[in-house]
Amino acid sequence: MQTYSTAAIRYDLFSRVLHWLVAGIIIYAMCMGYILHALEGTRWFNIFSVFNMSLGTIATPIMLVRFTWRFFRPSVPYPASFSPRKKQLVVFIHEIFYLTILVVLVSGFLMLEKDYHLFGLLHISQPINVSEINAFFFQVHRYSCILLGAILLGHVAAVIKYMLGGQRDVVKRML
Template identity: 30%
Template sequence: MKTQKFPPLAVVLHWLFAALIIWGIFSGFYASFGKPSPAVFNWISFINVSATALFTPLFFFRVFYRMTFRAPPLTELSVPNVVVAKGVQVLIYSMALVSFVSGWLMMSRPVNVFNLIHIPQPLHDPRVLAMWVSIHFYSNALLAGFVFLHVAGVLKHQVMGKRILQRMAF
């Protein structure tokens, strides 16, 4: 049986956001716990803030676009596996949204987008900012866990001979 693929735009958006989210998870946790030099910390923050500023509107487009087409059926998987896969996908989308929103709301300075655009910080109360920093941290920890489950599930099925990954191939 031939594997049915996602539309090309869905594939591009999937891999673009996969790269952004994986970069954000690793670089963000490294910046928080890896004790980088101030220059490296500032560079990571600059890239993450700029990339997120560019990708937030694209994220909303991605969600809208994803809701407009029917995904190819997961005929290779049992019904419980499909339910788990779709559930994890919803959790990834949800935590990515919380991460993007909390990232904006936790900003304690104007948002500098690749030194091209400066957007005023949305909030100023230090207690509210601290709350959003906490929400951002925990949403990213959950996002990392859900991404791990997603990748582990795909790899498990690939190893078992089920052509799951080919659905998202170019």
């Protein structure tokens, strides 16, 4: 009798939507965070700064849902060609990825030196009103952004490697 595997070959729709939503926000916010340096002193700075903070703010609950959903979603096994050691390494890197995103988001809030309006509409209070602590979290935000950028580049490099190495199935899990 022929047997069929019931294991999913790609992630569920909700996981895929969350993945691309968060990826889009992070890539945009990271690029714009650096571009803002060039906009300092112009009338554009405030507009794009508030937009960036607003996107980061909505990314926080989305990220929490994404993190929680990981424990409930149907599992998608890695290809049999992955050794147990490689699987452990990939899982470990993904944990560091999640943790770094969390640090970027939390430090972004804690560094705020003034209140702001979410997308210009909803008042958000500055959580800590001590400039030395804000300055400390700015450094945390700065270095965690660099780490996040490095992990992101590694993530994209891995995807390209799988594509070129004939392992498109690994990439298709999230498409």
